[in-house]
Amino acid sequence: MLSRYTPPEFATLWSSTTRYTTWLAVELAACEAMEEADLVPGGTASAIRAQQLTLQPVRIEEIEKTVKHDVIAFLTHVEELAGPQARWLHRGMTSSDVLDTSLAVLLVEASRLLEVRLEALCQALSRRADEHRHTPMLGRSHGIAAEPLTFGIVLAGHLAEMRRCLARLRAARDEIAVGKIAGAVGTYAHLDPSIEERALAALGLRPETVSTQVVARDRHAAFFSTLAIVAAGVERFATNVRHWQRSEVGEAEERFTVGQKGSSAMPHKRNPILSENLCGLSRLVRAAVVPALEDVALWHERDISHSSVERAIAPDATSLLGFMLERATSIVEGLVVYPEAMQRNLDRVGELFFSEAVMLALVSTGLPRQSAYELVQRSAMRAIHGEGRFRDLLGADPDVSRRLSSDALGRCFDLAHALAHADAIIDRALKT
Amino acid sequence: MLSRYTPPEFATLWSSTTRYTTWLAVELAACEAMEEADLVPGGTASAIRAQQLTLQPVRIEEIEKTVKHDVIAFLTHVEELAGPQARWLHRGMTSSDVLDTSLAVLLVEASRLLEVRLEALCQALSRRADEHRHTPMLGRSHGIAAEPLTFGIVLAGHLAEMRRCLARLRAARDEIAVGKIAGAVGTYAHLDPSIEERALAALGLRPETVSTQVVARDRHAAFFSTLAIVAAGVERFATNVRHWQRSEVGEAEERFTVGQKGSSAMPHKRNPILSENLCGLSRLVRAAVVPALEDVALWHERDISHSSVERAIAPDATSLLGFMLERATSIVEGLVVYPEAMQRNLDRVGELFFSEAVMLALVSTGLPRQSAYELVQRSAMRAIHGEGRFRDLLGADPDVSRRLSSDALGRCFDLAHALAHADAIIDRALKT
Amino acid sequence: MLSRYTPPEFATLWSSTTRYTTWLAVELAACEAMEEADLVPGGTASAIRAQQLTLQPVRIEEIEKTVKHDVIAFLTHVEELAGPQARWLHRGMTSSDVLDTSLAVLLVEASRLLEVRLEALCQALSRRADEHRHTPMLGRSHGIAAEPLTFGIVLAGHLAEMRRCLARLRAARDEIAVGKIAGAVGTYAHLDPSIEERALAALGLRPETVSTQVVARDRHAAFFSTLAIVAAGVERFATNVRHWQRSEVGEAEERFTVGQKGSSAMPHKRNPILSENLCGLSRLVRAAVVPALEDVALWHERDISHSSVERAIAPDATSLLGFMLERATSIVEGLVVYPEAMQRNLDRVGELFFSEAVMLALVSTGLPRQSAYELVQRSAMRAIHGEGRFRDLLGADPDVSRRLSSDALGRCFDLAHALAHADAIIDRALKT
Amino acid sequence: MLSRYTPPEFATLWSSTTRYTTWLAVELAACEAMEEADLVPGGTASAIRAQQLTLQPVRIEEIEKTVKHDVIAFLTHVEELAGPQARWLHRGMTSSDVLDTSLAVLLVEASRLLEVRLEALCQALSRRADEHRHTPMLGRSHGIAAEPLTFGIVLAGHLAEMRRCLARLRAARDEIAVGKIAGAVGTYAHLDPSIEERALAALGLRPETVSTQVVARDRHAAFFSTLAIVAAGVERFATNVRHWQRSEVGEAEERFTVGQKGSSAMPHKRNPILSENLCGLSRLVRAAVVPALEDVALWHERDISHSSVERAIAPDATSLLGFMLERATSIVEGLVVYPEAMQRNLDRVGELFFSEAVMLALVSTGLPRQSAYELVQRSAMRAIHGEGRFRDLLGADPDVSRRLSSDALGRCFDLAHALAHADAIIDRALKT
Incomplete structure (x- = not known):
């Protein structure tokens, strides 16, 4: 755990104090269940709880160095603190x-x-x-x-x-x-x-x-x-x-x-x-x-x-x-x-993103899809090479103007239409 | 995909034929939905379906080499097979x-x-x-x-x-x-x-x-x-x-x-x-x-x-x-x-696995857990080193026999008791 | 291996034909070494080589289905093709x-x-x-x-x-x-x-x-x-x-x-x-x-x-x-x-990248590094916010102009100086 | 770094003290090189070195919280400790x-x-x-x-x-x-x-x-x-x-x-x-x-x-x-x-590992490899199923005894021969 990237709650959660406290909580929960099953004298867990033990991680780790077993070290330490009744913990x-x-x-x-x-x-x-x-x-x-x-x-x-x-x-x-x-x-x-x-x-x-x-x-x-x-x-x-x-x-x-x-x-x-x-x-x-x-x-x-x-x-x-x-x-x-x-970055594209609308309009006039694609790509490439505005180049292309009136072409260049479903989309995410 | 490790159903599923067939199914499903929305002439999809096209992966890949775009290659091929009505596919x-x-x-x-x-x-x-x-x-x-x-x-x-x-x-x-x-x-x-x-x-x-x-x-x-x-x-x-x-x-x-x-x-x-x-x-x-x-x-x-x-x-x-x-x-x-x-491997352990039962029995007599542990470990280690049967060594240890009668000790060595919950455990897995 | 991403030489290298051919090459190399050690009759390997066996991967895989062992299947196949002398292969x-x-x-x-x-x-x-x-x-x-x-x-x-x-x-x-x-x-x-x-x-x-x-x-x-x-x-x-x-x-x-x-x-x-x-x-x-x-x-x-x-x-x-x-x-x-x-992208930065040169020039006049940093940052931030050309804003800042003459400031804005070591760097890569 | 798995030398190496000390060493090495190049007043590095600064990681991290930049925080701290001459550090x-x-x-x-x-x-x-x-x-x-x-x-x-x-x-x-x-x-x-x-x-x-x-x-x-x-x-x-x-x-x-x-x-x-x-x-x-x-x-x-x-x-x-x-x-x-x-585990195998020696001996008598394999496997499987000692079963198999005399068979069961190259192998590893 790099302290730089560790929020305080996580530092606490993963501290050795929390670890041993949790172990004790597990032992005591098990002990209480065993009390109800008469495997362990009643009241053992509550008596140990009442002692409000302050577990000492350092001491546990010291014991572990000898016994080379973390849980045994922990139990030994609990027995040090809580006295003989702790022997009922961990039974079975x-x-x-x-x-x-x-x-x-x-x-x-x-x-x-x-x-x-x-x-x-x-x-x-x-x-x-x-x-x-x-x-x-x-x-x-x-x-x-x-x-x-x-x-x-x-x-x-x-x-x-x-x-x-x-x-x-x-x-x-x-x-x-x-x-x-x-x-x-x-x-x-x-x-x-x-x-x-x-x-x-x-x-x-x-x-x-x-x-x-x-x-x-x-x-x-x-x-x-x-x-x-x-x-x-x-x-x-x-x-x-x-x-x-x-x-x-x-x-x-x-x-x-x-x-x-x-x-x-x-x-x-x-x-x-x-x-x-x-x-x-x-x-x-x-x-x-x-x-x-x-x-x-x-x-x-x-x-x-x-x-x-x-x-x-x-x-x-x-x-x-x-x-x-x-x-x-x-x-x-x-x-x-x-x-x-x-907006500036949108503008810089020179409306090329309306190319699909134009292509679809051309297809609607009966042109095969691939021909429409190539027709639009022709003007797009010229626009990219700086030979004019995309919209104008299309309008000036007889293969296009033969099929699409100036008005029809203009309707393809409509940002509001392109974004018409924005609210519907966003609401799907907001409301689920 | 290594054929050695590929079951036939998976080979079929991931074949190029299945891939392109699935693409067509998607295009046709979309086309039908567009027909209902009056974006595409009614009956287009069913007409193409009726043609029962046999897509040719090899041909699609050939086209892809030129256009460097797999879906365009696919659509071009479908248009080759299905004729002009295929231009309605993939609309928008x-x-x-x-x-x-x-x-x-x-x-x-x-x-x-x-x-x-x-x-x-x-x-x-x-x-x-x-x-x-x-x-x-x-x-x-x-x-x-x-x-x-x-x-x-x-x-x-x-x-x-x-x-x-x-x-x-x-x-x-x-x-x-x-x-x-x-x-x-x-x-x-x-x-x-x-x-x-x-x-x-x-x-x-x-x-x-x-x-x-x-x-x-x-x-x-x-x-x-x-x-x-x-x-x-x-x-x-x-x-x-x-x-x-x-x-x-x-x-x-x-x-x-x-x-x-x-x-x-x-x-x-x-x-x-x-x-x-x-x-x-x-x-x-x-x-x-x-x-x-x-x-x-x-x-x-x-x-x-x-x-x-x-x-x-x-x-x-x-x-x-x-x-x-x-x-x-x-x-x-x-x-x-x-x-x-x-069974032979179980036997070979010489009943050492009953050590916990003995330890728990000793704890029940009032012995602290760690002392009981060490008492049992003593005989276990001797048994491991071939100095006798674990059960006998325990019986012969006065610190044990003082606390556990021969009968009480014998009851610790009970396989049936150890496996008493087997059915309950197995049924949990079988029945869920 | 996806054929799409497999150059032909690699397809050949990892084909089953090459695999089995290589196995045979290994067996024959070992056989020849064993001939020299008199473990195998002299001439065995060269006789098998002379047969120019055409290994059939399909047949080997068929045998493997029974014996469930690839090398045994291979050796069995070689014995099928090369006859009894093949039994000397794989010895030991x-x-x-x-x-x-x-x-x-x-x-x-x-x-x-x-x-x-x-x-x-x-x-x-x-x-x-x-x-x-x-x-x-x-x-x-x-x-x-x-x-x-x-x-x-x-x-x-x-x-x-x-x-x-x-x-x-x-x-x-x-x-x-x-x-x-x-x-x-x-x-x-x-x-x-x-x-x-x-x-x-x-x-x-x-x-x-x-x-x-x-x-x-x-x-x-x-x-x-x-x-x-x-x-x-x-x-x-x-x-x-x-x-x-x-x-x-x-x-x-x-x-x-x-x-x-x-x-x-x-x-x-x-x-x-x-x-x-x-x-x-x-x-x-x-x-x-x-x-x-x-x-x-x-x-x-x-x-x-x-x-x-x-x-x-x-x-x-x-x-x-x-x-x-x-x-x-x-x-x-x-x-x-x-x-x-x-060049256009360079120009668009408005010479801000000369800020370090200006800062170093200011440090040379005796200003502490951090003060120089803050002084330069002041004009840089104004330039970024569109309040003027970086170079001009610096010149107009009395804290700067007190320390750097207009000429000294100008010398900080020198692209050739910034790129003076380009050849040396490139040559290190080209020549090693 | 889990302290449990971190040897002390590594804990020291990756401490913040070592990190900042190393940064200072790098700055001073660079400073000295710049002194030789007359970019920085001679003696700067040695003067700072002479101060034997005790860097304080806590202070550096405190500064970093404001400036959000670790090296600037470090340099600011060094300037706090070493005074104005530190401004020559980090030049360019x-x-x-x-x-x-x-x-x-x-x-x-x-x-x-x-x-x-x-x-x-x-x-x-x-x-x-x-x-x-x-x-x-x-x-x-x-x-x-x-x-x-x-x-x-x-x-x-x-x-x-x-x-x-x-x-x-x-x-x-x-x-x-x-x-x-x-x-x-x-x-x-x-x-x-x-x-x-x-x-x-x-x-x-x-x-x-x-x-x-x-x-x-x-x-x-x-x-x-x-x-x-x-x-x-x-x-x-x-x-x-x-x-x-x-x-x-x-x-x-x-x-x-x-x-x-x-x-x-x-x-x-x-x-x-x-x-x-x-x-x-x-x-x-x-x-x-x-x-x-x-x-x-x-x-x-x-x-x-x-x-x-x-x-x-x-x-x-x-x-x-x-x-x-x-x-x-x-x-x-x-x-x-x-x-x-x-040795006991070796013995338990019942000499089955000499099967290859027997197989090779059989091949030497002219038997095809696969036939020899099957012949030996026959006795091996019987031995595994407890029908007798492997060596005896082989001796009693007429297909074997016809080819190998009792002596010849016995020579196949030789541990010393199997381990003859142990020294040579081990020495290759020891001596390289």
Whole structure:
């Protein structure tokens, strides 16, 4: 976790204090369930709870250096603090019962933190899409001028993508909200499935259908894949900001704060560094997917190769994505939009984007499609080479004028017609 | 697509003939919708349909060499075959309207082919899990003998994972069942949203909420991620088969067919090559995920960088996974299981796996957990070093016998008790 | 292998005919070495060679269906064709002796085919870099106007990168030029190391230092990593072409051939589709790296999980890269450069890129660096906001004019000075 | 960086203190070179050096919050500490001159730290390979008993791989030992190439052939790819340890330290957790490769998307690999080897691995290879099914005894002959 890219809530969530506190919460939930099943003396958990133990991560890690086992070190420390009654904790359980159930609690919480941020991003995109419903802009495919659209449509596209991501993230959270308290190889040899069910419910989780020693790792692979898809969506937005802010395009730019310096060498520069940063961060979130997939095929009832991977990617990928979503929201909110530049870039195309309307009008007159295409391309190419205005060149082409009156040709050059469905499109994204 | 790893249905699905036939189906569906909207003369589509055109991929590719544009080449060829009425096709559409809608049709069909195979795998796993409900087996964590379970539980774990995969695949299919007929930059400049809706419905698809020139690629990224998760689940099963078939384990093995040869040098060998192959193939399916994620951030309203990626990964990843599922099903069905070897391996552990039961019994007598752990470990280590039977060493340890009577100790060594919940676990997987 | 992206030489190289021919070449080289060691009757190999066998891949695959072992199927077929003397082939060898040695022969040849293409790309870059040594161009960082350079410098940067790639590819070829004829587990149980050495030398290979049943897969991982680095270099060039060709930049573009059509909807478009395609293909080549790395950790003396991976990535990654290099060379050679557009874009920046020269001049007068920075930024921001020419605004700022005379200020605005080292830089790339 | 997996030297290397100290070293080296070129007053660098500044990372980060630019924040802080003479630092330079040159210094040092560890691993492998030159062991392909080898040969294979990795790492270090002090877009607009050359030489670096604003990122991609190949080699070794330590194999195991606990539930377990951990960590190191490759294609003269990626992967991948190499060395050194278990596993195969010798003997008598194969397989299958000793079954088969005398058959069953080349093989690895 790079502190630079870690929002405070994520730093707290993934701290060793939260980790051990969560372990204790799992042990106590299991203990209470065992009390109800008369496996453990009643009142044990509440007595330990009443002690309000202050777990000391440093001490746990010290013990771990000897026993080389993190959960045993933790239990030893709890016994140091809570006295003999702590021996009832962890009864019939295996380390993974604690670890995997805790990981589920933490990932569910991480997902919630991400969902809040993703909702905020959606709201920001909604506001700006609504604001720019009718701001004409040049649509570009291949980086080349294509046909007009509105900036609102573009933002609505990002909004629709982010809403899909929100649905995916919620589904991934549901998949990961699964723990296990089923003993060494998942057979409930020293427990009973009802204990697991009760304990997990208290923690907001469901039992794994069939666990091995661990919760199945396909759930985690699905979770991390989802994070990467969200990150890719943010990357798409960030890539577009970078394009809009290019010197030659200049249609929108990141808010430049007072005191900010663009370059140590060139005082005049205002660079889209936040968006570039988001592109880099998305590579990091994406890099968690393959290791998570490689973690699935554990040997027999489990090996521990997934553990180091998850120690890294669980905090890193969730925190980075949390940071990305915050930064993306702030870029959306602060984005300085230049409608006049958008108009200027539209104008510069010399109405070439009406070529399709002309072609369709020609086809309507009975001309085969390919002939119409070639007829329009002829004038377009001349316009591109500076031989005149596209509209005029078409009008002067006898093969065109023979088919289309001056009026009919003029009707092909209508921006309002081209953007007639903007509201309908944007509303589809805003309202779903 | 390696023919070796491509089931026939997938070879057909991804043939150029199917591709162009699907393009035509999309054009005709769009044409019919335009007829209803009076944009195109009524009866055009049905007249072309009636011609039962035989598209010639070779001819289309020949034209493409000149025009360097696949859809234009296709349309030119259709016009060659169907005559002037074909000029009404593709009206107001852009290439991606055809390409992306067709890709959705093909991916939906690919998903269906995969789901059928995944269901077959689930059925095979169900049968074998049911068959081996009560076949005792050594559970292993870290490759080391742990506690007993049944082979049915192990298979039920794979079954539960595959059922989750099936649900994911259906969700991914739903996400990808989206087309677009919205024109050059998704603005319906020369069409109307109602035409898109009608045409797509005829193809079993929904419209993209907000399209650019293309359908958004986060959908495809989610689809390919899902394939990789399924493949990882198959890899987990295959890895376990490889372990079971190890010479020293010998608990189960792939069916060896008559005439098969294990090694060109060593006539005695029977190798789990099908399962090893599945492990390799899962790497290939997994390798499609990152490119699919990299495809998301297209520039502005689209660039075409995703196209070559999809030309490769769409046929490859779906076919490979189809092959994997067929092969996995056949391995499950043919798996030769050796219950007596499972029992022998269980026996060889010398009942060490009852150590936890003994430890819990000691804790019940009031001994702190860590002391109980160390007490049991003492005898276990001696047993491992060949100093006697674990059960006897414990009985002879005064620190144990002081707390547990011979009878009480004996009750800790009970396989039936350890496997008491096997049916309940297996039924959870079978019944969901 | 997508035929669309496979140059003919690679199609031949990876055909089943070439594969089996190479296997036979390996068997015969080994046979000859065994003849010299008197393990096999002298003249066997030359007699078989003299038969000029026409291997039939279809027949081999038919046999494989029964024996489920490719090399045994191959040997059976050779025996069918060459008669009883063929039984001397493969003596004391294991399948991998043939397969891995053949793979080395094929990868070495693939590398040679790639090197030829990479050299051609370097030559094309050299020519164009030399041609545009003194063509001024706007340097851009973050997509924002920075300082001037020349187009030749930019191309020289790509050239230098490609030359590094060529050196890496040669090193990777050397690493992969390793075979093994060491028997089942690499112990030469039925052979002698001298036989391996002689046979491999005849094939242009060296023996693996210590083989298991196979040649170690770190060599292949290094090879495929190298391909991905080359592909990334091509992607960098292609990305730049896409930027240069953007409508708003227009500094260079891919050659547009006669008859080519840019868009099915928009006749006026000329899209950088070749370069976009290269960006997509680089994702595919990159996707081979992780599977190749995952192939390294084979179990014990080998498992066969790497085999299916290599069946896919060896032909795919080498062919795709071969295609990429050809296409990149053709883009470089045909690139239509617009020096006047480059000059226009430079002019549009309004000399802001001389800001650093002004700042350094101010520092030379004794002003602290940060004060100088802020002083220059003040005028730059005003110029950006359209309040005047940068040069004039600076001259009119008393804090500047107090320190720099009008002449001194003028000397800061000198393009020739900014580009003084262009030749030196370009020559470093051309001459190494 | 997870402190759990970060050796102290790497924690120091990647601390913010070392980072800023390295920046200052680069600025001072550049300053000295500029003094010699009379661009800066003589003695500036040495005067600043004499002040022995104590840079305060916290203060720098505080300034960065306002200026949003790390190098400007750093320079401002240096000016705070060193007074007005510091304004001569960074003259004509751009941030990347400092950042990329510093990164090169740090990566070179990281590589040196890794090489030391890799050499130690090679030494440990050498010692153990030498120790077990003649310890017979069962060779396994596909996890199935194959032919005998010695444990020394196996370790020599890992040694040879690690030696190749060492050579690759040195080559990668050489590639990365490249800085740049060439100004905003690499044109030396305000400097001179000779200054760069002198300054970099003082830091142990060479100049980039043609830099953009940054050093070309293909160098870094090659560096991180190399780390992943080393990690994959460690993973291969760790995977084998896990196999050797399996309960059913039991041929070697990780040293179990006093006080260590294998499982919180099962006191008798001794798990290969260090090796499993190495397998997980290799996934993390591998995960750095694709982002590094994605960093290559920066836009124009650079964008800053690579920066966040490198902030994460440079410390993480190098530290993790450093930890892996230390841990692997300690596993090799402490590995508890059980030659008697190796012998027992060899014996258990019932001499089936001599099947190839028998087959070759049969071929020598004139039998076609495939007939010999089937003849031997017949007895082998019977032996596997418990119908007798392989050797006896062969002797009793008239098709065999007709061709091979009892003596001739006996000579096929000779372990010493099978291992005759062990020394030669091991020496190849030890001596290179």
